[in-house]
């Protein structure tokens with residue numbers, strides 16, 4: 001099973017799990033997939049009896065065949081052993097009719113911690129067997145950057161460069177990244193939006209000149225974005241674990257189908273849920289929840305994915321995305337693993353900015369995926385109403401998932417549908433906007449934090465509380481054309 005993975009666009013481009021983790025993206029620009037994923041089945045009884053860490057081992061060992069048991073257990077222990085503030089790692093709480101899966105109890109208070117505490121460990125283990133070094137390039141719309149910096153900080157034989165859209169992340173997200181410590185980290189603002197940064201990072205991975213410059217320092221360039229299988233696979237775990245918690249809470253019995261509502265940007269989170277369902281988790285529907293950048297809502301309603309549209313800056317910046325990269329993997333499985341079809345759509349997207357999947361594919365997609373989008377005003381209304389009714393404070397991203405979950409439950413008149421809404425960030429990361437939704441104006445991010453603390457029954461996460469006093473260490477802002485040189489410079493400096 002050494003070459004278990006392949007590109008979504010070409011079966012000839014194969015890789016072991018370790019190679020896929022190190023490469024990030026396939027050489028043709030496609031994404032690594034496991035063709036036999038739908039034949040890998042997870043035993044639900046085992047999940048129901050396992051701790052989160054046990055369940056992580058069950059899922060990871062099924063999908064990363066060339067890692068040894070000892071390697072995986074060490075990786076999992078290092079990731080989750082003591083960096084999460086909730087012993088359940090991802091606790092499930094009932095809020096009204098919706099079950100909220102809180103994914104934000106990691107070191108940076110965002111759901112990306114769940115994967116980005118584990119990915120550096122998986123990389124480090126893979127590097128050990130190959131005796132190499134890796135420089136991670138990450139474009140971020142806000143949360144990934146900090147979670148990746150924190151995950152990679154001082155991990156041996158690795159370095160990390162993070163690029164965020166200057167002025168387009170929250171004050172808290174900015175401070176989190178700009179104050180990052182570590183001897184192997186670089187943080188840059190980019191003039192442009194997230195897609196500009198991500199597009200250039202993708203180009204840099206395919207740039208032969210830069211690869212040569214890196215190779216001079218025995219460095220390979222790799223990705224920590226959600227296209228990396230080492231990001232995706234850890235996220236499958238909490239879908240199974242949420243199911244376990246519902247059974248334990250007596251909400252469902254084993255075998256019953258449930259649904260998930262997922263605030264979506266790059267499509268990694270919801271794709272991980274789809275992977276869980278391919279591996280045997282009983283799922284009725286996935287609700288793909290979007291903000292005003294509703295390209296996925298339109299796609300799931302019409303079958304046409306069209307990125308030719310204005311980019312809208314919203315109060316849920318981690319979902320301000322026009323090209324949802326991981327959708328390519330869903331298309332691969334939904335198109336019965338027809339690489340030529342996938343390659344064709346991606347070519348259309350590149351050449352024309354849109355593609356159309358046709359009525360048959362659309363029907364298949366709609367059988368499993370519902371969708372909906374909420375603009376900022378609607379998002380604030382949800383935050384307001386949920387707090388008013390249940391005393392629970394949602395962040396803007398989580399509110400969008402909650403809103404769609406609640407709508408789905410209300411629309412389902414004839415039977416009860418159990419819907420889990422994924423809560424992807426702590427409301428304390430977006431204090432001013434959350435307060436605004438609750439009827440209080442406070443633009444100063446730290447004053448807002450303290451005001452929210454007075455209202456919210458849940459305490460401020462320690463990592464965010466410490467930020468107020470943290471020193472800014474990274475100040476560079478670049479044009480996208482300058483990113484290549486910055487990366488070459490980081491190779492020389494960090495791995496001298």
Ligand SMILES: *Cc1c(COP(=O)(O)O)cnc(C)c1O
Nearest residue numbers: 143265266267268269318397424
């Ligand atoms: C990244 C992120 C999302 C979107 O997740 P994708 O995997 O990109 O779809 C949603 N909410 C928050 C808070 C995030 O950081």
